[in-house]
Amino acid sequence: MAPAATTNKNTETYDRAKDIKEFDDAKIGVKGLVDSGITTIPRFFLHPPQTLSGLTTPPDPALIPTIDLSGLYNSHLRSTIVGKVAHASRQLGFFQIINHGIEPDILERMIGAIKVFNEQPAEIKARVYRREMSSGFAFFTNVDLFHSKAANWNDAFFVRLGPSLPELDEIPEILRNEVVEWSECTKKLGEVLMELLCEGLRVEKGRLKELSFSEAPMMVGNYYPYCPEPDLTMGVKSHTDPGALTILLPNHIGRLQVKDGLEWLDVEHVPGALVVNIGDILQILSNDEYKSVQHRVLASSSDEPRVSVAVFFHPSEKESLYGPLQELISPEKPALFQQFTYTDYNNRWYTKELDGRSMVNHYRL
Ligand SMILES: O=C(O)CCC(=O)C(=O)O
Numbered sequence: 001m002a003p004a005a006t007t008n009k010n011t012e013t014y015d016r017a018k019d020i021k022e023f024d025d026a027k028i029g030v031k032g033l034v035d036s037g038i039t040t041i042p043r044f045f046l047h048p049p050q051t052l053s054g055l056t057t058p059p060d061p062a063l064i065p066t067i068d069l070s071g072l073y074n075s076h077l078r079s080t081i082v083g084k085v086a087h088a089s090r091q092l093g094f095f096q097i098i099n100h101g102i103e104p105d106i107l108e109r110m111i112g113a114i115k116v117f118n119e120q121p122a123e124i125k126a127r128v129y130r131r132e133m134s135s136g137f138a139f140f141t142n143v144d145l146f147h148s149k150a151a152n153w154n155d156a157f158f159v160r161l162g163p164s165l166p167e168l169d170e171i172p173e174i175l176r177n178e179v180v181e182w183s184e185c186t187k188k189l190g191e192v193l194m195e196l197l198c199e200g201l202r203v204e205k206g207r208l209k210e211l212s213f214s215e216a217p218m219m220v221g222n223y224y225p226y227c228p229e230p231d232l233t234m235g236v237k238s239h240t241d242p243g244a245l246t247i248l249l250p251n252h253i254g255r256l257q258v259k260d261g262l263e264w265l266d267v268e269h270v271p272g273a274l275v276v277n278i279g280d281i282l283q284i285l286s287n288d289e290y291k292s293v294q295h296r297v298l299a300s301s302s303d304e305p306r307v308s309v310a311v312f313f314h315p316s317e318k319e320s321l322y323g324p325l326q327e328l329i330s331p332e333k334p335a336l337f338q339q340f341t342y343t344d345y346n347n348r349w350y351t352k353e354l355d356g357r358s359m360v361n362h363y364r365l
């Protein structure tokens with residue numbers, strides 16, 4: 001048979017929706033596929049050539065600035081820190097922080113717990129495998145599995161950290177203490193960062209907190225297992241983050257890349273550092289001063305998984321209107337975005353494909 005006909009036939013008979021549903025119903029996640037001994041990846045994980053081209057080009061050396069937060073309460077040092085945070089947020093939308101006040105053993109415990117959770121027997125994880133984000137704890141593969149054109153080589157769990165934590169028995173015991181500890185540490189750090197970001201915009205430092213952005217964080221624990229065909233899929237394809245800002249703790253495996261113009265920059269692992277990036281909502285609130293920038297994670301054939309935990313800061317006041325901060329609007333610099341409720345924002349976000357077309361453009365005037 002001519003190759004063209006074979007291709008055609010495959011296209012006609014391939015029932016993608018059925019394969020995806022079967023995979024999701026099996027509740028084994030990507031890790032379960034790996035453990036079953038597959039040597040090729042299922043077809044719905046294959047990304048199109050335009051996503052895959054250039055994946056193997058060596059990225060430019062990382063130029064993600066690392067900012068030392070020690071000296072935060074000395075007014076001279078603080079203004080230097082604010083300057084660096086604001087500069088990075090205006091340019092790349094990404095920076096790393098060291099001396100952020102979270103002890104190294106807390107970082108290690110959090111990463112360790114995510115790893116141990118994901119490496120439990122499949123049948124134990126299947127008991128908590130569910131997509132309902134309305135519950136306090138959800139564990140599943142690919143938030144946009146049913147909306148996307150190609151799936152990512154990643155399993156993740158989601159925990160609502162506020163306005164209040166879920167009932168503790170909703171969080172699997174194997175990572176319960178670590179989640180509670182991480183919640184406390186990142187809420188405090190989130191407020192510190194929000195103040196610095198406000199100062200960098202020259203608005204009142206409590207402005208983001210006042211708008212309830214420190215009250216409804218969402219935690220996502222990411223696990224990227226060994227991939228037998230890492231050049232054909234993505235760990236997480238290029239996207240921007242939804243909240244005001246994200247605090248990310250990665251393990252040492254690397255493979256996170258940030259888009260700078262036409263180039264992808266590797267985010268180098270800095271021991272003990274946290275990665276901070278501006279999300280779509282803060283780009284809008286800052287009236288385009290701060291940038292919510294595309295980033296992605298490459299799949300890998302390393303035996304050691306990439307593990308990361310992201311905390312996204314969302315507002316708790318879901319029906320309030322959000323848009324460019326009034327203080328930043330003037331006849332010379334009119335508002336560049338329309339106002340929206342967080343409910344509208346959230347509904348749009350969860351029903352779209354997670355991709356580089358950020359919500360920023362949706363609300364742009
Ligand atoms: O695993 C990572 O480092 C990045 C994950 C990410 O971009 C996200 O969860 O939004």
Ligand SMILES: [Fe+2]
Pocket residue numbers: 239240241295
């Ligand atoms: Fe992200």
